[in-house]
Amino acid sequence: MFITDMMKTDLIAVRPETTLVDAIQLMETGNFRHLPVIDGDGKLVGMVTDRDMRSAKPSTFLSEEEYQLTFDKVMQHTVGEIMTTELLTVAPYFTLQDALLVMRQKKVGALPVVDEKGRLTGIMSTRDLLKAFVNIMGIGEPGTLLCILVNEQPGQLKKIVDIVTEENVSMGSVLVARDWDEKKRAIFPYLLTNNVIAIKKKLLDQGFELIDPMGWYLGHLPQKK
Amino acid sequence: MNTTGFVFDERYLLHKTFNGHPECAERLLSIIGGLSTAGLLEKLMLIKAEPADQRWIEAVHNIRYIMKFEEACLWGLPDFDHADNSICRDTYEVAQLAVGGVLKAIDAVMQGEVTNAFCAVRPPGHHAEVNQALGFCYFNNVAIGARYLQRQYGVDKVCIIDFDVHHGNGTQHIFDTDNTVFYYSIHEHPSFAYPGTGREFETGYSGGEGFTLNSTILPGRGDEEYREKLLGDLVPAFESFAPEAVLLSAGFDAHESDLMSGTSLTTEGYDFINDTIMELVNTHTNGKVVSVLEGGYQLDILPVLVTNHIRKLMGV
Missing domain, CATH: 3.30.70.260 (ACT domain)
Structure with a gap:
């Protein structure tokens, strides 16, 4: 079973110059935790996770007024400034077994899948892995x-x-x-x-x-x- | 002693399943035999079944599904939707008659002719979905009964208690978003037993959130866990919902001698189920309850369990 059968391919990606305010909006409405960052050729250049976003936000201990002020300021920064650039990527010929072992060993929640030219073709997340396991165990059907x-x-x-x-x-x-x-x-x-x-x-x-x-x-x- | 109605019709035997199929006509014959030996048969008020009007079946099932099922029977296909669902040319009419039997029992209870009733019907119903036959079930007898209670008799709140060893996926899904029908099911844990649904986190959704309750029993846990879950889950939920009428999906396949399951419930364990339910029904719904046969495949023990169940309905 190749990961191309299980990964998410209808992806939302942003450019490095996208502001955090736009990025956070995309992640919240799309309900996903990993936002890929690509350049003009579709090449993957970075990833932003919901955890990166949380670290970028001001402390919740600030007063409401201070919080909003800092928040508005912070949110004008770009994803290029906070994204992870040391990326663990996998190729489309990886199997379910590969994905399982890599994600466990490297402790990552999602794997960007890139072709031989470095272009982003999909993302394989733990959610996709869980779905694949329901399928493998056959428990989507009565039995x-x-x-x-x-x-x-x-x-x-x-x-x-x-x-x-x-x-x-x-x-x-x-x-x-x-x-x-x-x-x-x-x-x-x-x-x-x-x-x-x-x-x-x-x-x-x-x-x-x-x-x-x-x-x-x-x-x-x-x-x- | 209560006046207890009893639905049975010889035409229920005409639904012929393939040789060796556990859901066979002999199940009902064994029940009649057991009741007769126990001297109970003549003490019950026999309720005559009539085929249900199609509009009541449509209250739950999709009309295209109903037509597809009728066609499959008329054409003489060996099964419908899945190899489990063995059919013959008479199955459609027998299924209509099973629903009709339940509706007749409801009439008798609601019009005060009997206090409660047991329906020895087949095919069973609780796995049947709006548009899919599953697990030997074609029409969801109990679900249709609940709609009938509401629309024909203006009953606002109906509680369905399902103690078949399998989760009644059909019944749950039909009332998933409905806050007027409370569905309680106690069954073997879905990781082990058919159909693999009915986990405790399935509690209904949107308008029906909180009106579905599943209690799961791990293999081999038997009487003690049934007792714990019935008292801890069913009783408080029932009291807080406060239904006006109760329907039972009465399955007798959780018994330790039934190879269909692994819950290891004993005959005394079944009595505890009966007693718990009867106490709830007597305290909260003036004894109004219609019990409908679902599973139970061990032909030596089925008549014993049904006889005990009916004794409790009669209050003897």
């Missing part, structure tokens, strides 16, 4: 989660998939917990159906164990010392 304990040996998942297929049911996703127990794995198929009785019966008949997910959760909580 039921099964919790199955299997021995750690090849072919287990196939047996489960065969049973689900025999019952003419589609899968939204399958998650595997590898650290369940020694030599055991837990498999969580999300089935796009309400009709799970026949599948559960067949699984039990074939020797699979249906587990109580809460047992796993509680059993794995850190023990109090």
Whole structure:
């Protein structure tokens, strides 16, 4: 899954000479936290975040009058003066996995996506990432989660998939917990159906164990010392 | 002892689902068997079902959806909207009759012929959306009932209590923005159970904000958590909403022996649900309640649970 499928492409960008008053207006009406700054060729030259904006604003401890006075003065400065220019950008061929790992490691909330000429083509934010995960887990559609304990040996998942297929049911996703127990794995198929009785019966008949997910959760909580 | 109405019609058996489908005609036969063995059947006042007038179905469902459903049945398609929703040529008429049965029960309660009523109807309804069939449901029997109470009898405030183990997504969405219908649902946590909606942060929106309440039960938590949530969530919300009439989406699939779910509710746990609801209804709505069958698929336990439920309605 490439980030080009998930990133936001209908972007609002500003020039370095845009005033803070205009920029803040754009961010507030558009309800976004990352404002890209581009030059005349569409090249990305900086980013302004809502945090940068907050630091630029006067202190809330000032009196109302003082605040307004300072605010009006500050807001005439340009985004070029406060924007971050050391940018972490990614290329359109980055995958969801890349974005996930980069954002986690670098602790950033959004990644500007630029082409080989440095032109801005999109922004991948944590919000887009969350949306992608809802999609990947299949939970945008009605379904039921099964919790199955299997021995750690090849072919287990196939047996489960065969049973689900025999019952003419589609899968939204399958998650595997590898650290369940020694030599055991837990498999969580999300089935796009309400009709799970026949599948559960067949699984039990074939020797699979249906587990109580809460047992796993509680059993794995850190023990109090 | 209350006079309790009972809606059943042999034509409800004509909705044939595919072999092995859990929502089968035998469910109703098992209920009739259970009530008969318990000697309750002759003590109930049988209410005859009639097909609902289409205008009442249109009070909830989109007319194009109704037509599409009728066509799918007439053409003999195997299912409608999703492979879960198994249909036959009679399904459309049976679904109309299920709605009609609920409306007849409402008539009987509102005209004082009975104190309350149980509707042994199928297909069930609470997953059905305005224009989509889901989870074995085609017409939202209870939602249509709520609109009927309001428009035919001028009832201002209706409360729907849904104790099926699955969240009644259809009912919630139909009344999402409505502050005249309070929807309470207690169900297995949506991360584990169908349809994956009904989280506690779903509380209605715009005009209906605060008129939807979801209590979720984690797998295996059973009676204790049901007790806690019913007393902590339902009772105060019900008292503050102060409805004039109550409809129940009565699902019996939360039982520990029903493979459809993992909540591990016991037979006694179901009694606690019955007692809590009956106390609310008796104190606040003069006992006016119409209970409508939703799920419950374990054919050994379903008749036991329905019999217990009806005993509580009768007050015996």
